[in-house]
Amino acid sequence: MKIALFPGDGIGPEIMTEARRVLDALGLPGLVLFAGDVGGTAYRTHGHPLPPETLEMAKAADAVLFGAVGDPACDNLERHLRPEQAILGLRSQLGLFANLRPATMFPGLEDMSALRPEVASQIDLLIVRELNGDVYFGEKAMRVLDDGRRQGYDFMSYAEDEVRRIAHVAFRAAQGRRGKLCSVDKANVLETSQLWRDVVIETHAEYPDVELSHMYVDNAAMQLVRNPGQFDVVVTGNLFGDILSDQASMCVGSIGLLASAALGERQTEFGSFGMYEPIHGSAPDIAGQGKANPMAMILSLAMLLRHSLGLEAEAARIEAAVGKALQDGVTGADLGGSAGTTEVGDAVLARL
Ligand SMILES: NC(=O)C1=CN([C@@H]2O[C@H](COP(=O)(O)OP(=O)(O)OC[C@H]3O[C@@H](n4cnc5c(N)ncnc54)[C@H](O)[C@@H]3O)[C@@H](O)[C@H]2O)C=CC1
Numbered sequence: 001m002k003i004a005l006f007p008g009d010g011i012g013p014e015i016m017t018e019a020r021r022v023l024d025a026l027g028l029p030g031l032v033l034f035a036g037d038v039g040g041t042a043y044r045t046h047g048h049p050l051p052p053e054t055l056e057m058a059k060a061a062d063a064v065l066f067g068a069v070g071d072p073a074c075d076n077l078e079r080h081l082r083p084e085q086a087i088l089g090l091r092s093q094l095g096l097f098a099n100l101r102p103a104t105m106f107p108g109l110e111d112m113s114a115l116r117p118e119v120a121s122q123i124d125l126l127i128v129r130e131l132n133g134d135v136y137f138g139e140k141a142m143r144v145l146d147d148g149r150r151q152g153y154d155f156m157s158y159a160e161d162e163v164r165r166i167a168h169v170a171f172r173a174a175q176g177r178r179g180k181l182c183s184v185d186k187a188n189v190l191e192t193s194q195l196w197r198d199v200v201i202e203t204h205a206e207y208p209d210v211e212l213s214h215m216y217v218d219n220a221a222m223q224l225v226r227n228p229g230q231f232d233v234v235v236t237g238n239l240f241g242d243i244l245s246d247q248a249s250m251c252v253g254s255i256g257l258l259a260s261a262a263l264g265e266r267q268t269e270f271g272s273f274g275m276y277e278p279i280h281g282s283a284p285d286i287a288g289q290g291k292a293n294p295m296a297m298i299l300s301l302a303m304l305l306r307h308s309l310g311l312e313a314e315a316a317r318i319e320a321a322v323g324k325a326l327q328d329g330v331t332g333a334d335l336g337g338s339a340g341t342t343e344v345g346d347a348v349l350a351r352l
Pocket residue numbers: 011067068069070071072084087255256257277278279280281282283284285286291292293294296334
């Protein structure tokens with residue numbers, strides 16, 4: 001069992017340390033760990049945010065655990081050299097098109113949600129975000145128009161096979177949950193979304209046991225706050241899924257709580273090859289201060305053990321330990337408490 005660890009920038013290394021302590025505590029036999037550079041850290045040492053050796057390390061592993069990338073000092077670099085290209089490059093070059101972003105209320109945390117506790121307590125949803133297409137990967141540039149004005153553009157598109165494969169993932173996920181799928185798009189305005197909707201409807205024919213609904217993304221953003229309990233599985237494109245999952249995190253209570261799995265078609269000896277990361281970024285505003293909540297990172301490790309290594313019991317053990325720590329009131333500044341990154345890690349370890 002080989003896991004590649006890519007801590008990255010900002011709070012990435014701090015939260016990775018805590019996930020690593022949890023992994024070590026499990027004492028899994030036959031585990032081999034590699035560490036690689038990504039993001040601004042990699043740019044500084046290798047001249048590129050995703051050095052070839054890091055990509056090779058990822059390909060040689062059964063799973064990748066990824067911290068976060070992003071560094072304000074790199075924001076003026078040419079785009080292909082910016083830290084974010086590491087995560088985009090890994091997702092696309094490893095064919096990781098299906099991003100699972102679960103958002104579930106933790107018992108005892110209802111008062112920390114940005115929503116009223118009785119509304120927040122209903123949250124148990126899974127966002128299935130397409131990860132290899134959309135406006136993130138279309139042709140983009142800045143140019144000067146004939147009249148001298150600067151123009152930036154990013155080409156948004158989805159091909160039908162890209163929509164179909166993520167729709168299958170979402171329908172299957174719904175079958176394993178409460179049997180409801182809501183497809184989120186902007187088909188009232190965008191052709192990309194009209195195709196998305198058409199293909200999701202076509203794919204539904206293979207899943208008659210799943211109840212399918214459609215929602216425009218602006219309404220979805222509102223409904224997520226009004227009544228998040230109505231959602232079971234939400235399937236959406238790369239851009240909308242990015243935005244809605246950050247929003248869902250505050251419905252639960254903190255962006256420091258939401259984990260994710262990026263999966264593709266490759267199978268390993270133990271499960272699906274995948275990359276696992278918190279949904280948040282490198283949080284430069286709190287980096288180096290020992291304040292970051294490592295729970296999203298630790299919960300990402302749990303997803304890794306479940307999906308890529310077939311270790312369901314160990315995954316559930318980690319999730320239960322995080323849940324207990326929260327129920328016991330161990331929270332950092334993001335959840336109104338005073339525990340630092342290491343203290344939160346200690347609390348999870350003590351309940352493992
Ligand atoms: N997957 C990745 O590596 C991602 C990278 N980024 C990058 O991260 C950098 C910062 O981006 P932002 O827009 O500020 O988003 P961010 O998610 O890094 O931070 C947003 C806010 O949430 C807080 N926060 C995030 N994670 C937290 C944690 N674990 N515990 C406590 N508080 C936490 C931060 O302190 C900040 O106030 C940028 O360079 C961005 O491009 C952003 C999102 C994802």
